[in-house]
Amino acid sequence: MVSSGDFKKLDKILLFDNLATNNILNDFIDSVLKAIETQVRRSSKQQGSTSGFNNTIIIGIKEGGVPLADLIRQSIKSRFKIDCEIGYIDMTLYRDDPFSIKKPIKSTELPFNIENKDVILVDDVISSGRTVRAAIDEIFDFGRPKSIRLAVFIDKGGRELPICPNFIGKKIKAGKDGMIHVDILSKEKRVDKIIKK
C-alpha cells in the first residue's frame, strides 16, 4: 500500500486509463466465467444437473482482491442467475516474513464450509507468488477444497515460487522497484506503475 505521505518520493505513471482498464477487466472476468461455464457443462453431462455452479466459491485476497472478487460474483449472478458464496482472506498471519510489513491485521471471512468446493482465489497483482502461497495455506486451515484456481488481474512477473495463475487480466513487466497500483473502485478506473525514486 502507498500512503499519501509517500507520494512525494514516488513517480507515478499511468499505464491504462479508464477505458483500457475497463476492457482488460471485462476480458478478465469473461475468461473466468467461461472456465466455470465449461466446468458446469461438463459436470451437468456427468450428473445430469447443474450442481457445478453451487460448488464454486470465490475468495478475494485482502485488500486488492476484494472488489475483483465482488465483480466476478456479480457477473456470475447476472449471467447464470447463481449466487456464489464469497469470502475474503487476510493472510498476514501466514506470511513467511510476518513482521517485515507493519500493517494491522484484518479479518479473514470464510463463513461457509469449503470442504470439497471449487475455489477461485482472486487478487489484483501477483509478483513473487508468496502472498498466494500464504493464502492457500490459510485456506487449508479451514478445510480441504476440491480445487483452487487462481485469478489475478495484473501479473507483473518476478515469480519466486512455482505458482502459475489460471486466469490473468494483463501481463506487465515491472522490476523490483516498480509497483503496480490497480484502482477499479473509483469512477475513473486506472492502472498505475509506481517507481520508487
Added chain:
Amino acid sequence: MGEGKKDLISINDLTKSDIYYFIETAKEFKKISLKDIKKVPTLRGKTVVNLFYEPSTRTRSSFEIAQKRLSADSLNISIPQSSVTKGESLKDTILNLESMKPDAFVIRHHESGAPYFISKITKASTINAGDGINEHPTQCLLDIMTIMEEKKDIASLKVAIIGDIYHSRVARSDIYGLSKLGAEIYLYGPYSLLPQFQYSQNVKIASSMEEAVKNADVIIMLRIQKERASYYFIPSIEEYRNFFKLTQNLLSLASKDVMVLHPGPVNRDVEIAGSIINENKTHILKQVENGVAVRMACLYILLGVQKN
C-alpha cells in the same frame, strides 16, 4: 505502537492509540480461537519462556494457549522444581535462561518491579504477567476489550472498582488504562485498603457501596488477597462480607445494562454473591475468553517490534 517498544511492563507505557491497537489486534486473534484448526504459523520458531513465581490458573494457561495458537515454542519453568529453590538469584536465573536464546519472557513475580528489572538485563521481550502489588497490564487490556465489546466508548462510562485496591495490581493497571481512555472511576473498599493518594482528576474515592455502584456502567470487584496479608487490614472475612460484598440489591442500583467483572479467582459470597455468578450476570468467563486473544496480540505485537 511506539517505535522499538519490546516490553509490556506497565499500562502507563502505552498511549491511548497503543491501547486501541492492542485491542483491535486482539479482536482479530479472537476469531482464530473459533476456527476448527486453532493455530496460525505466525510465531513459528520463536521461543517464549513462562516464569511464574506465583500460582496462577487463568493468566498462565491463557499465555500458554496464546503461544501454542501462534505456533511459538513455549517453555514453562516450574519454580518449585527449579534452581530457585537452591538459592539462585533472579538475575542469575534470567542470565542463564537468556543464554538459551529465548525471544520472550512472560513473568509473574511476587516482587513489584521484577519484570522491569528483567527487561533491563535481557534482549528478549519481557511481558509483565503480574508483579507484586504493582501492575497486571494484560489483565487491564482484556478488561478494556471486554468492556468495549458491549459499550462502544469507554469515555464517560462510570466504572466502580471495589475491594482491596491497595494490594491489587489489577486495580492499579485498570485505573491507569481506563482513566487514560476517559472513564470516570469510583474506588471503594475498606478504608485501610484504599489508596492514600489521588491518582488523577477522574478517579474518585466513594464514601459508600451505594455511592460507588449507583448508575455504574461497569463494576470491577477485586479479590481479597490472602497471600498478600489482606486479612491483617480488615477485622474479619465476615465483616468484609457484610460491608463490601456485591449483592443483588446493590446491583439493582447500577445502570440497567451494568457489566460485572472480576479478575478471578473469585471468593464466592465474599466479594460477589454466589447467586449473581450463578445467574450469569457477570462477564467473568468473557474476560477469560478475551484473555487468550489479548495475550496473542501482546506476543504478536511485542515480538514483531523486536525483529524490526
